[in-house]
Amino acid sequence: MIQEQGSFAVGGTILNTAGTYNNAPTAEGQSLHGDHLYAFYQVPQNPKALPIVMLHGAFQSARSWETTSDGREGFQTIFLRRGFPVYLVDQPRRGRAGNSTVATTIEPTPYDQLFFDQFRLGRWPDYFDNVQFDRKPETLDQFFRSVTPNTGPYDAGVISDAMSALIDRSGPAILFTHSQGGGPGWLTAIKNPNVKAIVAFEPGSGFIFPEGELPEAMPSAAGTLTPEAVPMADFEKLTRIPIVIYYGDNFPTEPTTERGQDNWRVRLAMAKLWVEAVNKYGGDARLVHLPEIGIRGNTHFPMSDMNNVQIADQVSQFLAEKKLD
Amino acid sequence: MIQEQGSFAVGGTILNTAGTYNNAPTAEGQSLHGDHLYAFYQVPQNPKALPIVMLHGAFQSARSWETTSDGREGFQTIFLRRGFPVYLVDQPRRGRAGNSTVATTIEPTPYDQLFFDQFRLGRWPDYFDNVQFDRKPETLDQFFRSVTPNTGPYDAGVISDAMSALIDRSGPAILFTHSQGGGPGWLTAIKNPNVKAIVAFEPGSGFIFPEGELPEAMPSAAGTLTPEAVPMADFEKLTRIPIVIYYGDNFPTEPTTERGQDNWRVRLAMAKLWVEAVNKYGGDARLVHLPEIGIRGNTHFPMSDMNNVQIADQVSQFLAEKKLD
Structure with missing residues (x-):
């Protein structure tokens, strides 16, 4: 039963040419x-x-939150059924928001196997034993086809500006972010006090700390993860809202040469430091490493994994606890 | 009241790199x-x-059929309310179907004024007196922001292959096309007998005629419109389904130096020849030039103009007449 649905563009800029x-x-x-x-x-x-406003990650669009690769309902429809108005975003320079003010070149880059590893379906070509990902070939085909490129340079400032304009329009809202969307998510909450909570699934970039209080950069087999500095006045805004971060399964806490897994080892470690920093300044941040509470086999996409209803239940419980539902 | 909703990818290909x-x-x-x-x-x-499967035109995505630029319901929701399952497409190499097997470069190209003229809102910066387009600045802003670029070369063959795969999945369907989508629409019906009717809004490209029966190319202030040849056996497939084509208002039938208007003068003229050719071989094609039936002021986007309910009524009447509803 839908009362209203629709779409719009929000935020952005206008380039003018002389003459x-x-x-x-x-x-x-x-x-x-x-x-x-x-x-x-x-x-x-x-x-x-x-x-609830849902912001996707790298190489993805609003598609991330829709039907799962194996054809079940995604978080769009699950949370709609649970009574929330749901906004799905294609961020600036991605998907249907493709008009970029900065040029780019798109090369057909064969990264399926890299994604299989990095998004933790398994170690190509083998799935992890306990992975919460359906093994029918057509499911993997759908998963690979959810990938869509940037149509301009990735810019967390541009994205969070547009996200803040969206929050102006939606009014007070709960923000869900995925992966690369984590960074712009924190910036959106800094820019707009109407972000009332953040639920971050496997944030992968943009770990921001107060100036002068940055932890060491973390080298990994997938490159070095470097924290970023923001003024304390901005960081403190993140201490005023409830935040929960979820990470899934199948990566070690000790260094490994497996690129796709080591990538998440350092992100989990950095996220732990980040949660500590937020809470040190009076915040209400929580990190849930799903295997530690007995939820096993989640990939980088917990919101579309085979147990995504169980994950949604976790989120609903958090929202209830924080009186956000 | 929605029974089911979701999204998926369909069609396409796989590139493999050696090694x-x-x-x-x-x-x-x-x-x-x-x-x-x-x-x-x-x-x-x-x-x-x-x-009903809806295919957008150039510089557009499924957005074309959603909320109108002035915030009213578009054809997606209007036809859903009228009881039809509705499929909205982002064609290959556009929007959320951005992964292209062929590289491209995207330049930020300032074409707002060109679009204003070519999509017949008026003669920049003036609106046509009778135009069915809301004049609030925020409406024009939404309209311009519905533009999204190709993420790979435009290829009507690639598009119609994927569209035919979609029709395989949807089963027998009515196809709505807009503008540049007209050409791939005819090809889809040739490739898939489950296209049971076509409603084409202002087809702008891909006018196909039987080999050896091509009309003269038509020069215009916007370039030359050249018909394309297909085997008679393919052309005849278009004679087996009801087809209706709509064109809107505010372009002349005599040549003009106004680029944006002259573009449609030759397209309307070519479409008339096309309808004659289809019907000559026993087809059931009809061209409706809206001003001739007293419907005035339509732009290149009749499905989202201020009178889009009136346009939807025209379409519903056609579908009823052909017993497709």
């Missing part, structure tokens, strides 16, 4: 609207007060 | 899934038998 428009396909005197985000929203009957 | 995958971000031994389309579908309660 006089001459009724021709040349740049003179013309403008370009770009760097906005695209959002599709649905409002159920008798909605809860706070909508 | 052995070595757990690293290099191409060796890896694959790329690309050139699929992305579809989002919704099925209402008590659905009609035939779903």
Whole structure:
């Protein structure tokens, strides 16, 4: 039962070219609207007060939150059924928000096997024994086809500006982020006090700490993870809202040469330091490493894994506890 | 009241790189899934038998069929309310179906003014007197931000292959096309007999005629429109289904130096010849030039114009007449 649904663009900028428009396909005197985000929203009957805004990660679009690769309902529909208005975002320079104010070149880059490893389905070509990912070939095909490229340079500032404009429009909201979306998510909450909580699934970038209090960078087989500095006045804004971070299974806490796994070892370690830092300044942040509470086999996409209803239940419990539902 | 909704990728191809995958971000031994389309579908309660599949035009995505630029319901929701399952497509190499097997470069191209003229909102910066387009600045802003670029070369063959795969999945369906989507739409119906009717809004490219029966190319202030040849056996497939084509208002039937208007003068003229050719071979094609039936002021986007409910009524009447509803 849907009361209302629709889509819009929000945020972004306008480029103007000098000269006089001459009724021709040349740049003179013309403008370009770009760097906005695209959002599709649905409002159920008798909605809860706070909508949920879902921001995808790298190489992904709003697709991340829709139907799972094995054809079940994703978080879009699960949380809609649970009574929340749901906004799905294609971030600036991705998906349907493709108009970028900065040029880029898109090469067809064969990264399926890298993604299989890095998104922790297994160690190519083998699945992890306990992985919460359906093993039908057509499921893997759907998973690979959820990948979509940047149509301009990735820019967390541009993304969080547009996200803040979205929150202005949606009003007070709960923010879900995935992976690379974690960084812009924190920045959105800094920019807009109407972000009332953040649920971050496997944040992968943009770990921000107060200036002068940065932990050491963390080398890994997948490169070095470097924390980023923000003014204390900004960092403190993250201490005013409840935050929960989830990481899944099948990566070690000790260094490994397995690139796809070592990538998450350092991210989990950095996230732990980040949660400590937020809480040290009076915040309400929590990190849930799912295997530690007995939830096994989750990939980098817990919101679409085979146990995604169980994950949604975890999130619902958190939202209930924080009186956000 | 929605029974089911979701999304998936369909069609496309797989590129494989020689060598052995070595757990690293290099191409060796890896694959790329690309050139699929992305579809989002919704099925209402008590659905009609035939779903409607909606294919967008150039510089656009499924967004074309969603909320209008002035914030009203678009054809996605209007036809859902009228009982049809609705599939919205992002074609291969566009929007959320961004993974292309062929490289491209995306330049931020300032074409707002060109689009204003070519999509017949008016003669920049003035709106046409009778235009069915809301004049609030925020409406024009939304309109410009619906533009999204190709993430690979435009290829009507790639698009119609993926569209045919979608029709295999949806089963017998009614196809709506817009603008540049017209050409791939005809090809989809040639490739798949489960396309049971086509409703084409302002087809802009891919006018196909039987080999040896091509009309003259038509020069215009916007370039020359050239018909394309297909084998008679293929052309005849278009004579087996009902087809209706709609064009809107505010372009002349005599040549003009106004680029944005002259573009549509030749397309309307070519479409008239095309309808004649289809019907000459026993087809059931109809061209509706909206001003001729007293419907004035339509832009290049009749499905989202201020009178889009009136346009939807025209389409519903056509579907009823052809017993497709």
